[in-house]
Amino acid sequence: MNAPRNPVPAARLREFIEDEARALGFDEIAIARPDAGWPAAPRLKTFVEKGRHGTMEWMAETVERRAHPNALWPQARSVIMLAMNYGPDENPLSLLERRDRAAISVYARNRDYHDVIKGKLKTLAQKFAARTGAEVKVFVDTAPVMEKPLAADAGLGWQGKHTNLVSREFGSWLFLGSIFTAADLEPDSPEHDHCGSCRxxxxxxxxxxxxxxxxxxxxxxxxxxxxxxxxxxxxxxxxxxxxxxxxxxxxxxxxxxxxxxxxxxxxxxxxxxxxxxxxxxxxxxxxxxxxxxxxxxxxxxxxxxxxxxxxxxxxxxxxxxxxxxxxxxxxxxxxxxxxxxxxxxxxxxxxxxxxxxxxxxxxxxxxxxxxxxxxxxxxxxxx
Structure with a gap:
């Protein structure tokens, strides 16, 4: 299906997306084009060929579908990338010295973020579809989508030397979600790598x-x-x-x-x-x-x-x-x-x-x- 003509001016549509997203609790919103260059694909192929995925067979089985956003949904013209901050209230490294206590990763100390974010994404996607008439699909980590490269392309941050996304505003503590749409939206500029010589x-x-x-x-x-x-x-x-x-x-x-x-x-x-x-x-x-x-x-x-x-x-x-x-x-x-x-x-x-x-x-x-x-x-x- 071709993307419908958008009756809303681009500037107002962008404002609508940002207002609705922030009202739902998202901290960052940016847009990427799925037809842009995709250097993440050869990196993923090398990762799997070297066996670095371990026993995660699903990664090997979905390499082709992960290779490019349009391989998952050819009709996608734009990807709305959203991020939600989950920053801790203290440095989690301090807990490692308390050997009688167990250390659980910061992201897993409450509700499953998949459930929290997916519900909000669906709400936003439905409002966007009602406003534009464009088809939408929502993804949160469980589908074969490479969210981190997409987030970097959209300008939410850059993939650091640890391969995770880093934001100048939120550091390393961001959950990611995406809305694929057939609507043609103006993309944001990718973020530059700011790791420098840091190790x-x-x-x-x-x-x-x-x-x-x-x-x-x-x-x-x-x-x-x-x-x-x-x-x-x-x-x-x-x-x-x-x-x-x-x-x-x-x-x-x-x-x-x-x-x-x-x-x-x-x-x-x-x-x-x-x-x-x-x-x-x-x-x-x-x-x-x-x-x-x-x-x-x-x-x-x-x-x-x-x-x-x-x-x-x-x-x-x-x-x-x-x-x-x-x-x-x-x-x-x-x-x-x-x-x-x-x-x-x-x-x-x-x-x-x-x-x-x-x-x-x-x-x-x-x-x-x-x-x-x-x-x-x-x-x-x-x-």
């Missing part, structure tokens, strides 16, 4: 997940390991995870542009008190029902209780607190092999060596899962 985001990464500036190897990224990776976390990364149990904010928080960042104004994105610095001991006691209740409406719920508990057990092992041993020992009998294996590793660091030898003798012989038997053998070798 703060690269140097702070505890697992060296950046092979080079502007390149990420997800297989080494704590966000990937705690959220996307489904199996046991490789042993080499476990001590480096510290108390991070869902995501990692290190490279975002280290960016000097955060000196201009503001605290989130959307109430649904403000951190819940019980998720700001939850006690590891408390989280170790969550069964499946308790997990579902505690994280109802949270993005954390999507990884499931077993993967979540794997992460909490790694944090427990890294805590150095022997008082957590009884909580960890109870999980040696957990129904999930993933949880039992992580419990073995954590207990090997926390328990008295004689108690651990006793537990190994009893549990290793009766263990039916190969991965968990490997954890016992590895723990005995390295203890």
């Amino acid at each position: 703060a985001c690269l140097d702070i990464c505890p697992t060296n997940a950046f092979p080079a500036p502007y390149q990420l190897d997800a297989r080494r990224c704590i966000s990937y390991l705690t959220i996307e990776h489904k199996g046991p976390v490789p042993h080499e990364f476990r001590p480096l995870m510290g108390n991070r149990i869902y995501g990692c904010d290190d490279c975002l928080a280290a960016c000097p542009w955060n000196k201009f960042a503001k605290e989130a104004s959307e109430a649904k994105l403000a951190a819940r008190d019980d998720l700001t610095a939850p006690a590891i001991a408390e989280l170790l006691g969550l069964d499946d029902a308790g997990f579902r209740i505690k994280f109802s409406g949270s993005p954390i719920k999507r990884i499931g209780r077993d993967r979540f508990m794997r992460n909490v057990l790694i944090a427990a092992g890294n805590s150095g607190d022997p008082a957590l041993s009884p909580h960890v020992e109870a999980l040696l009998a957990d129904p999930a092999p993933l949880v039992r294996g992580a419990a073995v590793w954590a207990l090997s660091l926390l328990a008295d060596p004689r108690d651990f030898d006793r537990l190994a003798t009893v549990n290793q012989a009766g263990e039916s899962d190969g991965d968990v038997r490997y954890e016992w053998a590895h723990a005995m070798e390295t203890a």
Whole structure:
């Protein structure tokens, strides 16, 4: 379908979009052209060819659809990019020193941003379509859309050396959403790269997940390991995870542009008190029902209780607190092999060596899962 003739003058239409978007709580609005040059496509292809997407098979399966915005919807003439600030009220790096507490990424400390933003985008898209008669489609992260390159093309910021979007006004703390439309809108100018010689985001990464500036190897990224990776976390990364149990904010928080960042104004994105610095001991006691209740409406719920508990057990092992041993020992009998294996590793660091030898003798012989038997053998070798 061709884009309809727009009865609203361009200047008034832009003003309408901005007024409606800000009334819905969006902090930044800009427009990109999907038919512009798209250097992100070869970068994505290289990323997948090198295997840096890890076990995220959906990225390999959607490379062609992600390669260009018009590959997703050929009728799109313009992309309205919107950003919502989720800046924290304190530096999240300070929590990493509190080893009895669990660190949850800033973006996941309240409601799932997909739900919050998508509802607002739909409202804006419907008003835009009613005003212009143009077709629209709404996307928030779950579709094969490369939001960060589009946001950079629209001028919302630039992709920093950590590959995330950086804004001169909001630093690294922006959620992105997009409205694709058949309407022909005047695009904004792309933002220039303002990283300069700074390496703060690269140097702070505890697992060296950046092979080079502007390149990420997800297989080494704590966000990937705690959220996307489904199996046991490789042993080499476990001590480096510290108390991070869902995501990692290190490279975002280290960016000097955060000196201009503001605290989130959307109430649904403000951190819940019980998720700001939850006690590891408390989280170790969550069964499946308790997990579902505690994280109802949270993005954390999507990884499931077993993967979540794997992460909490790694944090427990890294805590150095022997008082957590009884909580960890109870999980040696957990129904999930993933949880039992992580419990073995954590207990090997926390328990008295004689108690651990006793537990190994009893549990290793009766263990039916190969991965968990490997954890016992590895723990005995390295203890």
